[in-house]
Amino acid sequence: MAQAFTKAMARNIFYGGTGFFFLVLLALTFQTHQEWPELDNRQAINDVVTLGKQVWEDNNCVGCHSLLGEGAYFAPELGNVYLRFGESTDAIKGFIASRPAEGIPGRRSMPQFNLSEEELTAIAEFLKYVAGINTAGWPPNIKG
Amino acid sequence: MKYESQKVAKLYFIAAIGLFVGQILFGLIMGMQYVVGDFLFPEIPFNVARMVHTNLLIVWLLFGFMGASYYLVPEEAETELFAPWLAYLMFWIFLAAGAATVLAYLLVPYATLAEVTMNHLLPTMGREFLEQPTITKIGIVIVVLAFLFNIGMTILKGRKTVVSLVLLMGLTGLAVFFLFAFYNPTNLVMDKYYWWWVVHMWVEGVWELILGAILAFILIKTTGVDREVIEKWLYIIIAMTLITGIIGMGHHYYWIGTPEFWQWWGSIFSALEPIPFFMMTVYAFNMVNRRRRNHPNKVAVLWALGTAVMAFLGAGVWGFLHTLAPVNYYTHGTQITAAHGHMAFYGAYVMIVLGMISYSMPLMRGRELCNSARSQTIEMWSFWLMTVSMVFITLFLTAAGILQVYLQRFSDNPMDFMVVQDKIALFYWLREITGLIFLIGLIVYIASFFVGQDEPEATVEPLK
Numbered sequence A: 001m002a003q004a005f006t007k008a009m010a011r012n013i014f015y016g017g018t019g020f021f022f023l024v025l026l027a028l029t030f031q032t033h034q035e036w037p038e039l040d041n042r043q044a045i046n047d048v049v050t051l052g053k054q055v056w057e058d059n060n061c062v063g064c065h066s067l068l069g070e071g072a073y074f075a076p077e078l079g080n081v082y083l084r085f086g087e088s089t090d091a092i093k094g095f096i097a098s099r100p101a102e103g104i105p106g107r108r109s110m111p112q113f114n115l116s117e118e119e120l121t122a123i124a125e126f127l128k129y130v131a132g133i134n135t136a137g138w139p140p141n142i143k144g
Numbered sequence B: 001m002k003y004e005s006q007k008v009a010k011l012y013f014i015a016a017i018g019l020f021v022g023q024i025l026f027g028l029i030m031g032m033q034y035v036v037g038d039f040l041f042p043e044i045p046f047n048v049a050r051m052v053h054t055n056l057l058i059v060w061l062l063f064g065f066m067g068a069s070y071y072l073v074p075e076e077a078e079t080e081l082f083a084p085w086l087a088y089l090m091f092w093i094f095l096a097a098g099a100a101t102v103l104a105y106l107l108v109p110y111a112t113l114a115e116v117t118m119n120h121l122l123p124t125m126g127r128e129f130l131e132q133p134t135i136t137k138i139g140i141v142i143v144v145l146a147f148l149f150n151i152g153m154t155i156l157k158g159r160k161t162v163v164s165l166v167l168l169m170g171l172t173g174l175a176v177f178f179l180f181a182f183y184n185p186t187n188l189v190m191d192k193y194y195w196w197w198v199v200h201m202w203v204e205g206v207w208e209l210i211l212g213a214i215l216a217f218i219l220i221k222t223t224g225v226d227r228e229v230i231e232k233w234l235y236i237i238i239a240m241t242l243i244t245g246i247i248g249m250g251h252h253y254y255w256i257g258t259p260e261f262w263q264w265w266g267s268i269f270s271a272l273e274p275i276p277f278f279m280m281t282v283y284a285f286n287m288v289n290r291r292r293r294n295h296p297n298k299v300a301v302l303w304a305l306g307t308a309v310m311a312f313l314g315a316g317v318w319g320f321l322h323t324l325a326p327v328n329y330y331t332h333g334t335q336i337t338a339a340h341g342h343m344a345f346y347g348a349y350v351m352i353v354l355g356m357i358s359y360s361m362p363l364m365r366g367r368e369l370c371n372s373a374r375s376q377t378i379e380m381w382s383f384w385l386m387t388v389s390m391v392f393i394t395l396f397l398t399a400a401g402i403l404q405v406y407l408q409r410f411s412d413n414p415m416d417f418m419v420v421q422d423k424i425a426l427f428y429w430l431r432e433i434t435g436l437i438f439l440i441g442l443i444v445y446i447a448s449f450f451v452g453q454d455e456p457e458a459t460v461e462p463l464k
């Protein structure tokens, strides 16, 4: 690097640039919070959905599935599963409840979580809530 | 080695390597489950193996960063570590907490673990990479704070160099951004938004400061290039890292219920994120070419150059591949993501930790400058075995990912997820076989610590 470019200048770019862009991040974050009520389907959140998210987390569903494209890639995307299952929470509940405990020979299989009826309803309602989030048109098609 | 207390690093490095082995074993279990779906089912379900794989990765890298800091900071500060006893105490606490958590993952159902650790009081579990029980997370905070205190006090009482300052900033950032792990609202969009303040801010932000500082230290030691030159490069690289990487976080805000302006901000800034990685490669080679001495620890220099190249490939090239919003629309959450995640983590963080171990371990084991020629040759073999396998793992996952995107998301007759998985199984087999070679590389790496111990140190021709 040219001699005219000193270490002090490099240091100032580091501190100045970092500080500036962190402030930009805060501004964009503020703007994001402003726009969220229109996007994040918060009106659908209730006690059942809250319990559903807890069931989702307590069973580490994200360890196999992705949700809005984040998580693991071993099992199907679930952000739109409510739509894929014909907008039926019963279909979701039925699927989860009927997983064989010993798996399926030679194939990937979802564990049997032995959820209660209340938990099954909650997880299905949670997935219905997620399907209502405005994701800018993602995923490209119903397959997720 | 100039200061007795630098030796605490040895324990940290040994633990790091041990946990690394565990990480790879569980990676291989998962790789098998990708092709033989009922492998170890229901004893070790995929999600359990995945938690063990990724959490061991994070924990061993943290052990590595801590060990590197305990070695580097006293030498830079030209003083003994502030409190070696604290470093030993925290080591055992961290190891015990880490081992207990991993054992709990394996021995009890995750839901039971959530229940007995009272996750409902402060729910933080069940999110990718942040699966640890809340109590473990609190333990991590305590260990990291004690570590930061120790490192900070050492720097305060001694010489303050740019290298140790940048390292300290990186480590402080690591602690600060981890606190977002405790924020978990029911609103999934907000949960995801701030989840990235841990994950993205770590790997594309503050960890790069840690990487830069350790790399600078190794280059100063092995090339003898003037510190002023290296420090100027270090500042400019980390400046570019944060200038691009902070807003670059927008590349995770395209499709999760966040406003669409992020597609512009995220695409533009994250497209610039490869720049600092490219600069790091240029700089590492430049410094080695302009070296004022030939250092006999050739394998440490190999790791240093290797990390610069592989971080650029994994983070820079493979990151750029899927970072623009119109591309990410199709690749989001596919094997392309996994391909990038593997090479980036390996290139940037695995290799820098192994490089630091390579430089410092011989000195902590009583060598003057380096290991014997035979030990170094074996270690070089392990370097190439692991690095080349990681390149191929990445290539096979990329091939799987391209097919997956085409069959499931792009073609006129998109297929179901599981149907596609069957069709691309060949590439998962190839990944698994390559993973076995990676494991062999790791075994060779460990063997390099035990061979040639009674032989004299390697020597080099002095520079003309």
Ligand code: HEM
Binding pocket: A071, A072, A073, A074, B024, B027, B028, B030, B031, B034, B050, B053, B054, B057, B337, B338, B341, B342, B345, B346, B347, B350, B431, B432, B434, B435, B436, B438, B439
């Ligand atoms: C060498 C043998 C390895 C195998 C067979 C392997 C296999 C896997 C598998 C199957 C997954 C889960 C992907 C999914 O969610 O469906 C995974 C995730 C992951 N592995 Fe590995 N792995 C190996 C080595 C490594 C190494 C050396 C690293 C670090 C450098 C690493 C870092 C990761 C990370 C960061 C993830 C999470 C990726 C993401 O969320 O996109 N793995 N690995």
Ligand code: HEM
Binding pocket: A069, A070, A071, B128, B203, B204, B251, B252, B270, B271, B273, B274, B311, B315, B316, B318, B319, B320, B322, B323, B324, B328, B331, B332, B333, B334, B337, B340, B341, B342, B344, B345, B348, B349
């Ligand atoms: C050493 C630095 C980096 C590491 C360790 C790293 C690692 C990772 C990992 C593990 C993921 C998967 C996260 C998840 O599980 O959801 C990821 C995602 C991603 N990374 Fe990186 N990364 C690095 C740098 C970069 C850079 C420099 C870029 C851009 C140029 C980039 C672009 C992306 C994108 C776009 C995604 C999201 C993929 C998706 O939509 O599924 N990364 N990264």
Ligand SMILES: [Fe+2]
Binding pocket: B200, B204, B248, B249, B251, B252
């Ligand atoms: Fe990122």
